[in-house]
Amino acid sequence: QVQLVESGGGLAQAGGSLRLSCAASGLSFTTYAMGWFRQAPGTEREFVSGITWNGGRTLYGDSVKGRFTISRDNAKNMVYLQMNSLKPEDTAVYYCAAVPSRVGVPLVAADYIYWGQGTQVTVSS
Numbered sequence: 001q002v003q004l005v006e007s008g009g010g011l012a013q014a015g016g017s018l019r020l021s022c023a024a025s026g027l028s029f030t031t032y033a034m035g036w037f038r039q040a041p042g043t044e045r046e047f048v049s050g051i052t053w054n055g056g057r058t059l060y061g062d063s064v065k066g067r068f069t070i071s072r073d074n075a076k077n078m079v080y081l082q083m084n085s086l087k088p089e090d091t092a093v094y095y096c097a098a099v100p101s102r103v104g105v106p107l108v109a110a111d112y113i114y115w116g117q118g119t120q121v122t123v124s125s
Helices: none
Strands: 003-007 010-013 018-025 032-039 046-051 058-060 068-073 078-083 092-100 119-124
Touching: 003 092, 018 032, 018 092, 018 119, 032 068, 032 078, 046 068, 046 078, 058 068
Parallel strands: 010 119
Antiparallel strands: 003 018, 018 078, 032 046, 032 092, 046 058, 068 078, 092 119
């Protein structure tokens, strides 16, 4: 049974930082590309960042470029999202997602197979 469990969300002030973690189990982690998405109330799920199976390529949504950094530790089956210079508009539920891929990183939520339960990030002004 595949499980993705996010942690690290919470309340931060504008300009602050948070680090999200996603623990993956039940899958051959090194054959999966990993992504982070977010969804605010009344909006569609938005691509935040993604990383290839070996960490060799990373992608970011335009709204987070230069502020967020994705990384993964294949020895620990973990993926991380370091979020710096947080803004109130970063407030959302953040989801970790996985898709079998040894080639690239999908940008569309529908392409991902497995999802975590989400973790709330709230940024106050």
